[in-house]
Amino acid sequence: MKLSIERVSKQYRGKVWALRDFTLDLRPGVLGLLGPNGAGKTTLMSILATITRATQGRVLWNDTDLAENPDAIRAVLGYLPQDFGVYPNLNAVEFLEYLAAVKGLDAAASRRRIDELLNLVNLADVRKRPLGGYSGGMKQRIGIAQALLNDPQLLIVDEPTAGLDPEERVRFRNLLSELSGERIIILSTHIVSDVEATATDIALISSGTLVAHATPEELLRQVEGKVWEQVVPSDQLTAAKQKYLISGTTRRSDGVHIRVLASAAPNGAQPLAPTLEDAYLYCLTAHRAGAAA
Numbered sequence: 001m002k003l004s005i006e007r008v009s010k011q012y013r014g015k016v017w018a019l020r021d022f023t024l025d026l027r028p029g030v031l032g033l034l035g036p037n038g039a040g041k042t043t044l045m046s047i048l049a050t051i052t053r054a055t056q057g058r059v060l061w062n063d064t065d066l067a068e069n070p071d072a073i074r075a076v077l078g079y080l081p082q083d084f085g086v087y088p089n090l091n092a093v094e095f096l097e098y099l100a101a102v103k104g105l106d107a108a109a110s111r112r113r114i115d116e117l118l119n120l121v122n123l124a125d126v127r128k129r130p131l132g133g134y135s136g137g138m139k140q141r142i143g144i145a146q147a148l149l150n151d152p153q154l155l156i157v158d159e160p161t162a163g164l165d166p167e168e169r170v171r172f173r174n175l176l177s178e179l180s181g182e183r184i185i186i187l188s189t190h191i192v193s194d195v196e197a198t199a200t201d202i203a204l205i206s207s208g209t210l211v212a213h214a215t216p217e218e219l220l221r222q223v224e225g226k227v228w229e230q231v232v233p234s235d236q237l238t239a240a241k242q243k244y245l246i247s248g249t250t251r252r253s254d255g256v257h258i259r260v261l262a263s264a265a266p267n268g269a270q271p272l273a274p275t276l277e278d279a280y281l282y283c284l285t286a287h288r289a290g291a292a293a
Contacts, residue, residue: 001028001062001153003048003184008057010043010208018043019208022057030180032195033188034280035205041188042082044205045158048186049079061154078152082159084143088132092123092142095131099146110149117145120175122168136163144172148179155179158188173197192277202276204283211287219279227278228260228269247281261285 003026010019018040033041046052048059050070058065064072087095093114100110118124121141126134131142140163147155157176161169176185176198187198195202195216202219204211212219227247232240233255240246240258244266248259260266261282 001182001184002026002060003154004060004063005044005048006058006060008044008047008054008059010040010047010052011055017208019047019054022205022208022210024203024210024213026184026186028180028182028184029200030176030185030187030198032199032202033186033205034190034192034195034202035211036190036284039190039205040208041190041205042158043208045079045081045156045186045188048154049077049081049156050074073154076150076153078147078150078155080143080147080157080160082162084139086131086134086139086142089130091130092118092127092145095142096146096149100149103150105150113149113151114145117148120148121145122171137165137168140164141168141172144175153183155183155185156188157186159190160187161189161191161194169194192280196276204280204287206284206287207291209287212283216276219283220274220276223261223274223279223282225271226261226263226282227272227274228262228265229272230258230260230266230269231255232258245281245285247275247278 005022005024008019008022009017011017022044035041043052047054050066050073053067058067061073066073090098096114096117097110118127121144123138123141131139134142140160144160147157161172164172173194176187179185180200187195189195199216201213201215203213231254237249237256245261246258247261250257259272259278260269261278
């Protein structure tokens, strides 16, 4: 099982490039596609889901070009787009039965699968309630359920924890971890903690280009010895932000504790163990500096 993205670019009207020369090979596991809003994540997801065609390059599923044969992946694809809509007058069971029929799934097997999925996403108790009465988080969970209807080999989820409360977010992260194994899962998000909890490898994207593709451990090693804690008075925080690359701040009784990313220790600073958020900010900043130069 292999998904290959080969030098994919996408240009929209006005000569705006959402993706430029994007190359990535994926095997079973959870890929965290991490980048700021507007980085090109959703465009890439749409191309992989065969909703949008690339302007240049190609996508191969087990060596089959999806531009020539999109059905090769549609039968084994589960997709939760960022903007997921529901039919408000249908209840959860009716909605999932309808989508199962659209996907050509066997009716009897679908009913069993729907029962399993509603329990999995914790919606069994409201299965007969019209979806129009669901909260945003509940609609997101029904979206996750529909993406899993056909037990997909490739599962794409775009900003899946938007609207979920902290408990639901943890449940979803655990679900992704359980689903990984003999399938490829792509988790597209700008929330570092979601990736940190689930991803077996990470692709950083910025301005439509691939910044880095590595395991979480490899990314963390890039910022070993470059993360420091310095304490500054509140009235010096603005000046510190102008002077240093800061990944976090915490206010305490002795002042503001800032996480500084720097090759050398700032005056009076103490070393800290790096986090994935430190690595993310460091890589993006270095990429932007290189692009500007």
